[in-house]
Amino acid sequence: MTRYRKQDPEITRRRFINAAMGTTATVGIVSLVGVLGTANPVFRLTRDKMPPVEGDILVHASASKEGEPIKISELSEQLVRAWPMGKDKEGNKLIRKGDPNNVLAIYRFPKGQIVAPTHLDATIDGEIVAYSDICTHAGCSVSDDDQQEGQMKCPCHSGQYDPKRGCIVVGGPPPRALAQLPIKQDGEGLVVGGFFLENPYPFTESEWEARKEAVKAQLA
């Protein structure tokens, strides 16, 4: 009878199985992440999703008057919500409500009440001022404060803003002020003078810079 001397295999059975399982798991996880990637659709910056740009007309956002240009005579210390209205490629009117974060809050206060840190040169005669209406905390639409005239309160977690002082946070959880939008008078109506002066919700500063560049490139 021949006696075989068993050679030590290069790797043990256990190590082989472990390595095989490890490889399978890695491949599996990588492909799973690939699948998850498909869950995230590509974002296309269409004109109805652009933030307010220079020359946009401000129109009413409330359901009953949606799309009607806002007149200066309609403004007061009560908040008026507005959409920016621009033009599509063919030059037709287009309300930019593809992104619901484009809602704006417009106020008119007696002269002298609006003070720094509001950018006064971005208001109309220091009387009419426009902000993003989207709370910087979790993105709710901010309303008038039901207890203090001329103040704003978020219905979600009662964040409070002061629209006479650049919409700085005066209470509650929001991390920063509402972004101010430069506006200009055009006859009876209001037009946008340029991009938001700070990053509006939900953009970080760098994302906002990138978005502005993308909009400029597309409209050029």
Add this chain to the structure above:
Amino acid sequence: MNQWLDERLHISRLNDKFLRKAFPVHHSFFLGEITLFSLIILIITGIVLALSYEPSNSLVVNSFDPGTAEKQNLIPAAYHSALKINAMPFGDMLRRVHHWTANIMVAAAVIHMMRIYFTGAFKKPREINWWIGMLLLIFTALTAVTGYILPYDNYAYNTVKVVYGIAASVPWVGSWLAQAAFAGNFPGDGIIPRIYGYHIMLLPGILLALTGAHMLIMIKQKHTQPQYAKRIAYKKIVGVPLLTQQTPIMLMLTLLFAGIVLLFSAFIPVHPVEFFGPPSTTPINNIKPDWYLLWVFGALAIIPSFEMNILGGVIGSEFVGAILLPTMVIGAMFAVPMLDRSKDNNYYAENPTNHPVRLAIGTSFMALLIILSVAGYKPDLISGNVLTTANANTVLWILVFLVPAVTYFSTIGIVRGIRSLREADERESLAHAAAADD
């Protein structure tokens, strides 16, 4: 026929193994069953709802109020289909039963858990089922939240907006995560189909799998036995068998439960979509999440604002309040079985008052969640002039620490009192017995 089946399927072995499982008879043991019945009712009513529901947020003309030719009244198809379901015979009732049962399911699961916690039923060998139960609770809440969003009325819209914001608040990966979960930048064209997929396929699938595991493990390990079992037959399993004694009890309970749900649904509307209207820019005043998420909402309302920048990732109050804090609370609940060091298997449900520290931790934990939920009413407390804007946060923060602490110490105090009374009683009866012997 029994024999015919038995020869082929060995029914009798199934009978011996599962169907004769002994069920202890005690009212607190029915809480888990109510959770199970709720799941069944939800699946049945959910399937019927899905027959008429249209999972799409594309705009369609509102057939109930079409508007004019120049200005058509456009509303999301999902909202439109909810209106149509309401207009069907018993359609509104169907939605109400589904919604009410969802609330009851979460409530029953929570109370069921309280029973497990206070009687020490989570101890070795039942830790695994505690963890599965925790997962069931989390996934039930997720299912309910996704269901909440489906009618896509203004309330649902604002809710999903906040949920999106929370997902996006995770540092570094937040916006990617939120976009992947909700089909693109809010509100993506695919948001309702996506949430529909979660609500009727993914999450119920997970729930069913977990429920199956929960039940199998429970049958394998047996219930903890109520105290009376110790007196009747020490270390023996006491109870009525699933077939045939427990089954009629369960059937009666199901019918009673279904009756109560129908009664609730008939008289108390939940989520009247017509009232909230389609998604719009007008926010809903004093919007609140469902009650079981109110504590997270309350924490968000009282955490002061801050934003930290770490290596390009932004950590804000939203992340801390809505993700970090709930993770810690849930983590603490997951850790409960690890607090018990005993090596022996636990047979008997324990009297909560014999474990005063555990009892007190449990009650103060609940007090904490309740007080955080009260903090969720901060806007209402301010509008109602109970608190002012200036002092609301301070008062609520003090309560957040004070109330649980007071609960803790008063629970311990009350338990001591009960115990000394009981001991005094025993001494007295012993003395009486001794006197009688003389």
